Amino acid sequence: MTVRVRLNAIEKRYGPVVANDGVSCEADAGEIHAILGENGAGKTTLMRILAGLERPDSGAIEIDGKATTFRNPKDAMRAGIGMVHQHLSLIPALTVAENLALGSQDYSGRNPTAWVRIVRERANALGFDIRAEAPVWQLSMGERQRVEVFRLLFHGARILVLDEPTSILSPLEAEQLFSQLRQFASRGNTVFLVTHKVKHAKAVADRVTVLRRGRSVATADIHGVSESELAELMVGKSGVFQNGARIPRSEVAGGVLLRLENVGVKSIACPSGVNDVSLQVREGDVLGIAGVSSSGQDEIVAAITGTAPHSGTITWSQPDAPRAFIPSDRTGVGVALSLSVKDNLSLRNYGRTEFRSGPILNTKRLGDAARELIAQYAIQTDTPDAPIATLSGGNIQKVILARELSREPQMIIAENPTAGLDLATTILIQKELSKHAARGAGVILVSEDLDELLALCDRIIVMHDGHVAGTFAVSEDELPRIAAAMTGITIPHGARQMETSENRSAARATSGAHVVSR
């Protein structure tokens, strides 16, 4: 095989920050190459350089053995390089075909009907299932991403760069994407997959380059390294990934903290609404809520946290006990971006009597409390007074975590608490949740990451299309049934022996998981 892309000693600085410090990597034709690293390791910068969006300070790019410089994305596109960004760039109000017409030389002089036909033909030829006439806002995130990939191929890309493509996908959609990428590579094309998930790199890549703090620490054949080796390369020696942040707890849970009976919530995402949800959480319980996105999880959380009207009954055993809520929309709900780190750490506490006398704030005490939390949770910030918008995503989540958990909550409701975060922060968050459960707090963990649910929870409720599709004890044996329930299929208990090895592995693939064993 020939070397299609070679990046040699790429260096890129933003002021004092070194994003890429002499990074090298290469990929052959027909290869899927994973760029693996934690948040801030320099993965995205490197790929933006390859796609012509950034210019390196030094270093060389070779395409098919020829040294090349890209002044802009157009140059890169001409060389056959296309990038799918983490935040998709389609225009929601336009149809798929209209989006494809933008920036396309082929479009000029054609009428819309003929254009739709061309788009369809090309999609069929490339094996893409695409609704050409649907407006983009009607498509799921997975479909939109497929359109993005298709658009690049449509424009003639031979080298695809995908930046964290699975962060917006359900496990099933991720698997579909992977198979599409394999197909694309098998035709002699090259794929760069930027990810921080070891598992995804293992699942789809041929080779992997690991970045850490702006340096390439290793390039390896994917079959020659284990997951734990890759994880160790990513985070360095200190924070080696361990499956199962779960701390063993006594088997008998305490008293019931929260009970939902036949709760229903009106919903935009699920047209039929969310109906008949019953569940209970005891002291020390970790209850997982699984499901593909928009299956009703958000509505149930909104009902529990009191932000949405509901039918049925929700009973708290101690209505006044402190509760923690870690929302999935961190920057939209969890923090106020224009306020300081200190203010964001204080915003659930400033009304408490120890921080005020009458209406007058004790700013010194609030500042001390904030500094303590910053130290305790190792939040990386220059000063407590810095705007929280200057922090990385992981540190913003740590601020939310510190604020919520420092209240010694009796109940913790966490929505996708580790989504998109680096390994070290993920482990920290999972450990904290377990620690508080062991202390006797009840935890509701809503997550799209089945691995996480399996690692942390005692029981998992699967939501599908607005109702509870099943409640499962956490064990390896239940995995196929959990995965099936997520897609709306019920496998009866008695049918265990009918299970073939084939649908079992399908279920594993669906979960994006390799089974956690304990």
Added chain:
Amino acid sequence: MKPSVGRAGSVMWKISLTALPLAVAFLAMSAIVYSVGRHPLTIFSGMIRNGVGSLLGLTQSVTLMIPLLLCALAVAIPARVGLFNIGGEGQFHIGAIAATAIALHVGTLPRIVVVPLMCATAALAGGMWSALPGWLRARLGVSEVLVGLMGNYIGILLVGYLVHGPWKDPSALGWPYSAAFPPSATLPTIGTTYIHIGLLFAIIIAAAALWVIRSTTWGFSSRLIQANPATARYAGVPLIQYVIAAMLVGGAVAGLAGLGEVSVVQGRLRPDMSPGFGYAGFLIAWLSRNNFAAIVPVAFAVSALYVGADALQLTAGLPSSTVDVVAGLVFFAVFLARTIAAPTWEGADA
């Protein structure tokens, strides 16, 4: 990409972000003045002399500053919970009406009774006038801008109705004026000037607002609402109460501005009392970034600018619209500079 904190946060940066566009605005003004055949330097020195360079000019500037500062506070206070109080003009007129009602009906009572009563009534009336858009906004999500704007027309026309109808002074030779306020219904002033106790109110309100925002739980809640209403709701802040309260206080302050004008400067209710104080207040609040410390000097500067430019009509024979040209240029230049330089998370200063 992260904007650099140091640059955007430094005092020098903030000052130059205002000083530089001001210089540009005056350059543009010079070009205009030059094009109509005048020398810019004589015009500017005339403006400064008329605005702040003489005792008379200074007195006029401070007098004009009172309604401007109060109307600016009427915008800045609701702005700190993320609301646009565009209805200052209406609240001003309603405040003036309320004060006139007291003056006309019980104005012969002792001054010690009448003045506090007028203050309370004007503030309450202005406050209610803006609490309505506040309530509609908080409860039903109706835009406070639209309701406030409509309230302006109603307030102004209500004054017109009163002075043409029930309150028309028969002795005013057909002019649409109310009867003059009795002496006991005149706010205390400094000597024979029109500088009245409203100045003290305005400064106390600005100082109090600064303290509330910086040092109290209410201020923290307000800043939270302004920064992100969703986060505030999540933190358990009663948004509806804050929205209504902030609008109510804003309207009350604008009502006091109306009281000052009708009681001291005009001495009677008349239809053309306000050259657009409510809107000028918006300009001042915006120039000072709703910062309660900056709002006082900015109000004075804008007032001096108006007074100085206004005098050009007499001293330099320039048309009266010169004032609007100057104000427009300043506003535009500062707006442009801030838009270009704006860091993404920029909020108001505490």
